[in-house]
Each structure stands twice: as C-alpha cells, then as structure tokens.
Amino acid sequence: MATIFNPIKQARVSDGVFHQIKHSILLGHFKAGGRLPSERELAEEFRVSRMAIREALRALELSGFIEIRQGINGGGFVVDLTFEQLGNAFLDLFLANKISIPEMLQVRLLIEPEVAGLAALNVNTDFKQRLNEAVELEELPPISLFKDVEIKQNFHFILAEMSGNRFLEAIVRSLLKLTRNLVLAVDDGPRFIHPAGMHRKVVEAVLSGSPEEARGAMKRHTLEFGQKLIELEIAYREKMALLPF
Amino acid sequence: MATIFNPIKQARVSDGVFHQIKHSILLGHFKAGGRLPSERELAEEFRVSRMAIREALRALELSGFIEIRQGINGGGFVVDLTFEQLGNAFLDLFLANKISIPEMLQVRLLIEPEVAGLAALNVNTDFKQRLNEAVELEELPPISLFKDVEIKQNFHFILAEMSGNRFLEAIVRSLLKLTRNLVLAVDDGPRFIHPAGMHRKVVEAVLSGSPEEARGAMKRHTLEFGQKLIELEIAYREKMALLPF
C-alpha cells in the first residue's frame, strides 16, 4: 500500500501540556525567573487532572526548562537553559557503555587544542587574571579529591569561555563532566595524580596570544593526561563488573 | 561561615525509585528488550503508590532507558540507549537561543573533516557499497523536502559510522538533527537547494583511502553548505520573532 496516511500518534495528555508550556517558554511568554501558574490553576485551564499537569511539569524540569519549588510561593519557575542536560546525556551514554574513554579522548584531542587556539585570540586583562588565579590555586596543597578535580577543571572552563563559541563550551563541559565522574567514581587516590603545574605551560602559550603555540601546548597536555584516563577507565569498568547483584 | 555542613536534599519518592531502577538497568539486571515488572508490582515492591512509580517510569522513558507500552503485555521495556537524548539536548539549546548556527558551523568544520579523514582509513566493500548507493539516491528527483533532507543526511551518517568513533558519531548525529530541524522549520523551498552531486567529490576522496584528501574535500563541502545554513538561521529567527502570541 502506498504510504499516504500517517499513523495517528496517540499522544498522552501530559505530552500535550508539556509541549504547549515548553513552546510558550521558548516563545518568551514566561521569562527566566518567572513563575508558571500553580498546578491547580493549570489543571483548570487545560481542563485536565492535576496529575497530567504534574507529569508535564516534571518533564519540563527534567529537560532543564523549569525548577519546581515547594511551599507557598512555590511552583514552576522558568530557568535559563544550561549545558547540564547535555552533560547528563553524555554521561548516560558512557555509563551504558555506548562510548568509551579512548573515543572521548580522540574527540578531546580534537576539541581542546582548538579551544586553546581560539582562546589565544581572545585574551584580555580579565581572562588573563582569571587564568593566573586558576593555576595558582592549583598549586596549593589539595584538600580533597573532589575539590582538587574542581580546581583543576576550572582552568578548562575558563579557556572554553574564552573560545567565544558556546557550542564548543558545551562540548568541553560535557567532556569534563565525564572525566570528573570517572575520576570520582574510581577514587583511586595514589594512582590518580594530576600533577600540579601541568597547566602552567598551556596558560603561558595562550597568554602569548599565539594560536599555534596554544594548540601545541594543549595537545601535549591532553595526550599526557589522556594516558591516565585510559588506565582509570579500565579500573572503573572492572569495578563495575564486580559489583554485587 | 565555614562550609562544613551539606544541605539536606529533600528527595522525592519517585527520584529514589528512578535511580534504583536506572542503576539496575545499567548493572544489567534487565537486558535490552526485557520488561520491567508492572506498575502495580513495582508499587508493592517499593512500598510506594503507583503514582510515584509512574513518575519514575516516565522519567526513565524521557531519559531514553525504557519505552512504555500500553495494553496487555505492556509495561516498561528496556531499550538500548541511543544518541536521541543528546540530540534533543542540543536542539533545545538551539531553540532557547543558547547556541547559534555560526557556532555550530565552527564545530562542524572541526568535526566533519576529521570524520571523513578517519572514514578514509576504514574503507571496506560494505561501506563502499553503502556510500555509492547513498550518493546515487541523492541524484534522483526529490519527492519532498523531508525525504530529500533524510536522503542527503544519510551520507553523513555513513561516514560517521565509518569513523569508528561513537563519540564523534553522536556529535555528528546531533549536528545533523539540528540542521534538519532548521531546514524543515523554515521550509523555504526555493532558497534551500542542497545541490545534487555535492557529496560526490567527498565520497571519491574518502574511497581513495587518503585521509588528507578526504579532510580537504569535506572541509570544502562544509564551508559551501555552511553559507546556506547561516542564511537559513536568519530566516528562522525572524520567523520565530514574528510568531503570534
């Protein structure tokens, strides 16, 4: 039979609500920080039950469009969309074994040098100060693995911001989230040593304003650090495989 | 005040259920294709109401871990995680104006040539045949814009698969999803003409087995096509700005 007709998509009630509200937010009917009507009001307006509204609001929350607060003056508050959901999606793919660390590294080796190169073209006094502060913080004695990772990653975040490309920034943030989770999940203290001063050379190259030098320095850093990550992934997958059922 | 204490996270019941089931799936307790217990059974096992279970299952569905089917033999079926959610996250960021087409193009210009280069190293008879079929299909008279875009993008999907890097493949799929949505949303027939034969040179370069040639050919193609996309974004944002409230 010729494919003339399209199947009726038996949409759920909450899906309709979800899309209408999402569309409304994207169109700017509700600004960031603004509050949606209460569940009871929405239920009346959409002529559906509160549960349907609840499902839609939960979906909006999971998608990163709103934040739900309880209590009087509570409700759904529109928030500015961040790169959070993107990072979660990448993380899930890694957890489900759909992407591996070597694959991620190959991408990182492509992205990070380019980010550093672009950053070198956008140096200004503010960025310069932030980069210098970041590497100085790195060289203080570490408080905890968690804090240590946070401080070391800050350097990459600043460069990503400097690149001036939010798409690249989004990818970098996702890559780093993946890395952070891996490091913290294994928590293999002695083995995981991100040596202090590792970033110093990259910062110098970026601040010199030369894209070529910045790319080269970042490439060397990524390669060096990548080796540690590959070891970490092996430890991680082993740890997971041995987990009690 | 020193940050000694951590805030109590007043977790929702459904969140606990969500994480337990998700963890369970990741650990392989339920294989892809397998069915979770019914809502009523889960409610009994977790000692919570069916509503809490429902919310958790909906969240799992939204995250791409399960598919919920209705009717007898229905329920939550575990599915293999795909790149779908990732693409949705990127799309939302674009819709919310958090990333622009020029930014995306800069990334595409970085990714696609690399993909083509890697693909050139992984040519085999199967891939060769699929690529040739793809470009031949492209040169038939177009049926609809929708079909046309689908056929033209197929070429990129094959190359992404050939790259052997699923992370790169994920990014390419996201980039293409964004592109597809933009093209279809504007649906600016006469302006949007992806000329037939545009991919032919890239295919030749890839099949020649030379990464350098493949990179170069893809770079030229991306640059050429990118110009059209920039025009499209302007048309798109204008269209959106004029939408009735």
Added chain:
DNA sequence: GCTTCTAGAATGGTCTAATATTTATATTAT
C-alpha cells in the same frame, strides 16, 4: 524596638481508589 515564636494559607508531594483506554489473545460465529 528587636527578636522569637506561632498560626495560617498556598503550594507541591503523595496516596488511594475508581474508571477509561489500549492491546494481545482466546473464543465464537459465519
């Protein structure tokens, strides 16, 4: 006047129970 406590009200969170809808399968009628 200032702080602290308390009560009220609005809101999301959860539960229960009933009904509707969907769908695969078994049964029955032709």
Added chain:
DNA sequence: ATAATATAAATATTAGACCATTCTAGAAGC
C-alpha cells in the same frame, strides 16, 4: 478458514483527600 467478538491485563486518566513545605504576618516576649 476468516472475521467478529469477548476477555483479560496492563497503562492512562481522573478525582479527591491528606501530608509536607515554606512564606508571611501577627503575637508574644525581651
């Protein structure tokens, strides 16, 4: 045999009650 129908099991939806949380305003105490 084939088509129509009934059955059963599961999700989808609704309604209504009650719980938990949180802000606000006013009362109480100092």
